[in-house]
Amino acid sequence: MQNNGEPRKKIVEVKHLKQYFNAGRKNEVKAIDDISFDIYEGETFGLVGESGSGKSTTGRSIIRLYDPTGGEILFNGQDISKIKKHSPQMLEFRREMQMIFQDPYASLNPRMKIKDIIAEGLDVHHLVKNDAERDARVEELLDLVGLNKDHMTRYPHEFSGGQRQRIGIARALAVKPRFIIADEPISALDVSIQAQVVNLLEDIQKDQNLTYLFIAHDLSMVKYISDRIAVMHNGRLMELSTSDEVYNYPLHPYTISLLSAVPLPDPEYERHRKPHPYDASIEDESKDRYLQEIIPGHSVFASDDEVPMYREMAEKAHEKQPVNPAVLPGD
């Protein structure tokens, strides 16, 4: 991301978002517990965390598959968190924001032809006038994602996982969105196919000036694709910075633990890797913690009195060469 002195335009602003399930009842779950972050136009924002951390819920709340319990979501400066279902505003907003799902087997209707799957958005938004125009647009989209027009009249079961994910991408692109939420788009794919899909997503992003929210648990791929990364745990953001900062100078113990658990394809590194266990008790409720900027562009979930400690840590880390926490001597 280059920044030519001008302030970058924020495309999404999440402010104190809360998403509770079974709110007020005994089995209340605070899936998202007061998170705030911005996504700039043209960037890829990575959201990582373990299962149950609330990362998928965050994506689903932003695209309004859920009604947020609290907080605001601004898209292009406009609050979308209170738009009513089935309203014209909702339709308009959903044209600009699209989603790519994790499971390419479950996210395509097995009884629909590929061209109808891809064109569904075109039909809903009345973006094409007639069948010829519709077919032409579908052809164009298939070509864009590396499939060909012979595939138009086939059904999902005739495709491999990688091809299905390409179809899912074509469907998301059909309505010319500006912002795409990709929820674990590659975790169901084989290694060699993952790289193909990631490259495709990157090419399309450059081509169409798209903004991505990339949700994943595979940290090495998130590092590769993202400009900035937020680490999520128990419904809260633990750390947020550029991907290089988060990987090379992690500050929050949870991030350090998560990074130290990632196995790399390097036997010698693996022989010396020591996972750092995470003790969640440091998130105790006795102090009021929130995401605070420690050094410019690098925020950590901390209480006011913990900030100096993190600041010292960050300064010390930057004096030295970047190190992966996993090869540091254990305590």
Place this chain on the structure above:
Amino acid sequence: MEKILDVKDLEINFHTFAGDVKAIRDVSFHLNKGETLAIVGESGSGKSVTVRSIMGLLANNSNVPNGQIMFKDQDLLKISARQMEKIRGNDISMIFQDPMTSLDPTMPIGKQVAEPLLIHNHMSRAKAMERAEEVLELVGIPNAKNRIKDYPHQFSGGQRQRIVIAIAIVNYPEILIADEPTTALDVTIQSQIIELMKELQDKIETSIIFITHDLGVVAGIADRVAVMYAGKIIEYGSVDEIFYDPRHPYTWGLLNSMPTLESKKLYAIPGTPPNLLNPPKGDAFAPRNEYAMAIDYEAMPPFFKVTDTHYAATWLLHPDAPKVQPPAEILRRHELYHKYLAEQAKGGVPADAE
């Protein structure tokens, strides 16, 4: 080194309406006592079918036209179903991928862990439960004594996988087969399960076949690695040889498509694996291989020897083949390897002495 399992010339077909799928095409490998062998490959490469044939768990539409699986002087493909039952879960046991579906949701976990003891060792129920409790403790279920009457849904995903492992090891098997045991788990839990498997291997002296597509996991757990593609093993060697000095272009492609800290553009192997209804005549990887030569489309490459432990099935290793430059990432790995070897030769601490 003592071979505990020897698979020779294995071929497996699956009969389907569309024709016979040649899932395993002439696979040979062995497992040494006490080691961990990782079998790596994409979905459909035949890694799961291979180990299922060892367990005698192939689907009904399969047939095995050729091959031997030798375990303790008997061919597991020839013995009767009853004899196989004595071996399965006793001498050879298996950990499955999905801990959600491989446990019986209607049976308390203690009973599930004790089941192999009741069947194979004819232990008394009380004794078996006692032993189940010990093993659950061993795999790290906290407070196992009070939890043996709990049901699977009362445990988290990582704990459930520990229970599955407890069932697999309760009889101290000589061979433990783990089919993607950590794929469904988060990285932090994955790292705990792998540590557990390493510890258990030392404690109960078992040999492990570990199946995965995650090269990071392989680098951490394997002694030796076999790479499968389109129903064949295309390269095998020690873990260092495969990760630092790979010779088959498919292995190059796999290692190259993983993002590293420096990568600017991700390498993607073009195309998709072949349909095994009609496997190609020559090297199955040839159409996706930028180093393919004319002969790759004509004839299947035999294994060429790289070292005593390292073999690769690619025509590039033929003495008459032109010299090719591997991708930059592979050269980088090569350099790393030489650095490690030089450090070790200097009398430094051997890399694996922790």
